[in-house]
Amino acid sequence: xxxxxxxxxxxxxxxxxxxxxxxxxxxxxxxxxxxxxxxxxxxxxxxxxxxxxxxxxxxxxxxxxxxxxxxxxxxxxxxxxxxxxxxxxxxxxxxxxxxxxxxxxxxxxxxxx
Amino acid sequence: xxxxxxxxxxxxxxxxxxxxxxxxxxxxxxxxxxxxxxxxxxxxxxxxxxxxxxxxxxxxxxxxxxxxxxxxxxxxxxxxxxxxxxxxxxxxxxxxxxxxxxxxxxxxxxxxxxx
Numbered sequence: 001x002x003x004x005x006x007x008x009x010x011x012x013x014x015x016x017x018x019x020x021x022x023x024x025x026x027x028x029x030x031x032x033x034x035x036x037x038x039x040x041x042x043x044x045x046x047x048x049x050x051x052x053x054x055x056x057x058x059x060x061x062x063x064x065x066x067x068x069x070x071x072x073x074x075x076x077x078x079x080x081x082x083x084x085x086x087x088x089x090x091x092x093x094x095x096x097x098x099x100x101x102x103x104x105x106x107x108x109x110x111x112x113x
Numbered sequence: 114x115x116x117x118x119x120x121x122x123x124x125x126x127x128x129x130x131x132x133x134x135x136x137x138x139x140x141x142x143x144x145x146x147x148x149x150x151x152x153x154x155x156x157x158x159x160x161x162x163x164x165x166x167x168x169x170x171x172x173x174x175x176x177x178x179x180x181x182x183x184x185x186x187x188x189x190x191x192x193x194x195x196x197x198x199x200x201x202x203x204x205x206x207x208x209x210x211x212x213x214x215x216x217x218x219x220x221x222x223x224x225x226x227x228x
Contacts, residue, residue, distance in 0.1 A: 034216075036219075042221065043115065043117075043203060043219040043220055043221045043222050044203065044205075044219040045115070045219070046216050046217075046218070049216065089156065097169060099144065099146075099161070099169075099207065099215070099217070100146060100158040100161055100169050100171060101146070101148070101156075101158060101205075101217060102158070103155060103156040103157075104155075105155045106155065106156070
């Protein structure tokens with residue numbers, strides 16, 4: 001079946017550290033890939049997306065590249081801030097399934113000053 | 114602000130009861146998606162409506178039902194509630210074209226507590 005696997009959290013970093021959150025997927029067909037972020041007490045916000053292989057999504061200093069050969073979509077940021085503390089969800093959709101999102105389990109990030 | 118509204122924000126009820134959660138999509142969006150977020154199951158897709166018609170179904174219990182009205186708002190009805198139904202329920206909208214994998218915009222969620 002179609003699924004998303006994320007690295008387990010929580011991830012604790014110091015401010016200005018480099019961030020990587022791993023995400024791999026299994027899908028029949030060609031998925032679109034997303035990273036969503038959930039701040040404490042809030043809903044999910046789209047962080048970035050990529051719709052085809054080798055596309056790079058980027059937003060607010062975060063980046064992720066759609067790697068078909070390794071079925072991965074790892075999230076990176078060069079220098080994290082305390083305000084980046086949140087839960088990050090990797091997700092995919094498949095065109096022939098109406099666009100429903102299949103989520104990974106989420107990775108909690110805590111950034112300390 | 115995503116433009117998706119959900120009411121109520123919090124709901125506390127007892128086992129065996131029935132509740133209705135409401136969602137208004139962003140202006141112009143035809144699709145509404147419902148998701149359940151719980152500690153043990155994570156984020157799970159429940160059901161999708163597109164322009165009033167059911168489009169896709171996920172892990173939705175038979176005790177749960179939904180509909181989308183002509184003005185495109187949607188309601189999720191949960192009946193015969195059990196303790197395990199306690200969760201955060203999100204509505205998302207998007208997909209101005211049927212089957213589109215475009216961005217989904219999430220509402221703030223309704224936190225349901227079943228006592």
